[in-house]
Amino acid sequence: MSGIYIHIPFCERKCIYCDFYSIENLDQIDLFVNSILQEIKIFKSESDFVGGTCFDTIYFGGGTPSLLKVSQFEKILNALYENFCISDNPEITVEANPGTVDKEKLSKFKCIGINRLSLGVQSFLDDELKFLGRIHTSEDAIRCIEFAFESGFENVNVDLIFGLPGQSEERWRENLFTVIKLNVPHISAYNLIVEKGTPLYEVVRSGEVKLPSDDEQAGLYEITMELLENAGYIHYEVSNYARSGFECRHNLKYWRYESYVGFGPSAHSFWGNRRWWNVANLGKYLNLIAQGKLPIANFEILSDEKMVEEFIYLGLRSTGIDLKKFKERFAFDFIGGEIKEKLVEMKKNGYIEMDDFKVRLTRKGFSVCDEIAVNLVSKIKYVLK
Ligand code: SF4
Structure with missing residues (x-):
């Protein structure tokens, strides 16, 4: 849906x-x-x-x-x-x-x-x-x-x-x-x-x-x-x-990286590996529609690497990184190699909780959410190479 x-x-x-x-x-x-x-x-x-x-x-x-x-x-x-x-x-x-x-x-x-x-x-x-x-x-x-x-x-x-x-x-x-x-x-x-x-x-x-x-x-x-x-x-x-x-x-x-469509000036849409956004100007928006055109300002095709990054970042910010969905979407295990060591360390220090299904932030982790995301994404980049 x-x-x-x-x-x-x-x-x-x-x-x-x-x-x-x-x-x-x-x-x-x-x-x-x-x-x-x-x-x-x-x-x-x-x-x-x-x-x-x-x-x-x-x-x-x-x-x-x-x-x-x-x-x-x-x-x-x-x-x-x-x-x-x-x-x-x-x-x-x-x-x-x-x-x-x-x-x-x-x-x-x-x-x-x-x-x-x-x-x-x-x-x-x-x-x-x-x-x-x-x-x-x-x-x-x-x-x-x-x-x-x-x-x-x-x-x-x-x-x-x-x-x-x-x-x-x-x-x-x-x-x-x-x-x-x-x-x-x-x-x-x-x-x-x-x-x-x-x-x-x-x-x-x-x-x-x-x-x-x-x-x-x-x-x-x-x-x-x-x-x-x-x-x-x-x-x-x-x-x-x-x-x-x-x-x-x-x-x-x-936050779960699911698809959505946006209408109206400046609205963003996301579908599969594609993101696009409308012009952020009412005059331009009305003109394009009057000409029978979609009011799209620009679009971006997301690389696998970018999608992995965004999936991790959005998952951490919310209900946790869903490990099953991660594997289904990117065809490799999130927990593996160097990342596992990092996660174990973060868990020991009280920043995350993890089980077989999710990696999620604790209250202490939420306070430094961005730092944790950057840290994990840098490890994933290493794995992707
Ligand atoms: S100007 Fe104020 S009311 Fe309007 S969108 Fe921004 S925050 Fe909301």
């Missing part, structure tokens, strides 16, 4: 840290929705390779998808059902920002088959929300979560960000305690990343804003793992925690 991603490139206001493709001019939403319908049709007619595939996840990300009308979601979903095989029980997620939805809109989402909400809360503290440039208040966020449950959504995610300037451990704990108390079944807790080209990058570079040190950020990450695991959440990806059964099926596809 594969996944479908739809990128909705509109936001009421850009947040200072965000480098996702989105624009603040909402005038072209109608035209954009019609173009997405066209893109789905063009893709279907030009991509025989998806023929026998069934899709079991649909994810509306952005941008701020919740700015679309319910009828616009309905049109897009109808187009997907008309053009592709969609499984009986698909996970259909919509990213929504507090302040852009009310209880009535959420209830209508439910009625048209949307069954998972991902809420961009980021913080429950008003001064932090203001710093990040969010359009909502803490009160809006709590109300939105309550609306989601009252509208019948069980599968709800809340995004939170840590590592803000001057953020103490106490204030981060306050955010975590609030989300735990609200009984949200899925939490994505991301470290604030300073991306080049964002206003945040400029204020950090000029020294106007100082972020917590690496040690302080590591401390906040430790607190996140400890509090959420103690509250019964499963830590199933570096930044993601879920109650059992609420793991995001769509995101698991990315």
